[in-house]
Amino acid sequence: MTDLDPEDTAAMRRENGGKDFRLYLRQQITNGRARKTAPPPAPPPKPPGYQPGAWPAGTRPPDPPPTRHTEADWQLALDHYRNGLGHDNDPCHCGSCPPATKGTS
Template identity: 55%
Template sequence: MADFNPGRDEVEDVAAMKREGDLSRFLRQQIRDGQARRDKPTAAPKPAPPPGYRPGAWPSGTSPPGPLPDRGADWDRALDRYRNGEGSDRDPCHCGACDTPDNNQTEEN
């Protein structure tokens, strides 16, 4: 911030404006003048759209995603396999029918 060092004439002018009640109006005018001189920010230019661009449309060669496939039967099969114990660490060959010591469902302590 610049220091304000008024000379004798300026001090007398400020004192006279203060006595007459014009000081606040003068200061507001100084603020408005300073704001008017301030450079207005300019917006950056908008880049050009790519070739073949259509606003609001999917890009060429693409389409919106379709509906998801029904996976209900896959979930049912996976749940049945889980309930039968297929693919677990108690079923080494993942068939669900092995009669091995690891396949019996009792826990050892």
């Protein structure tokens, strides 16, 4: 039983001159303080040979992924886009765009 109904509260107040109700409330305060002051759980032990740091000793972060397009390729594609090219009459030659088909616009 975790919830008190108004009838339960009234019955505790009637029994033993309200002593049961006072004991119940005091126990609720004690339980709340015990939950509040419980020590935090101990952290798990470190694995054998553990050394603090982001990467294990003798290693480094991975290299950034290689790009297959040079800066000039990007600039050419940007100029191509800005000039409104890349339509069916002048397909893009970047290698990433789908091939143009005739008769679509």
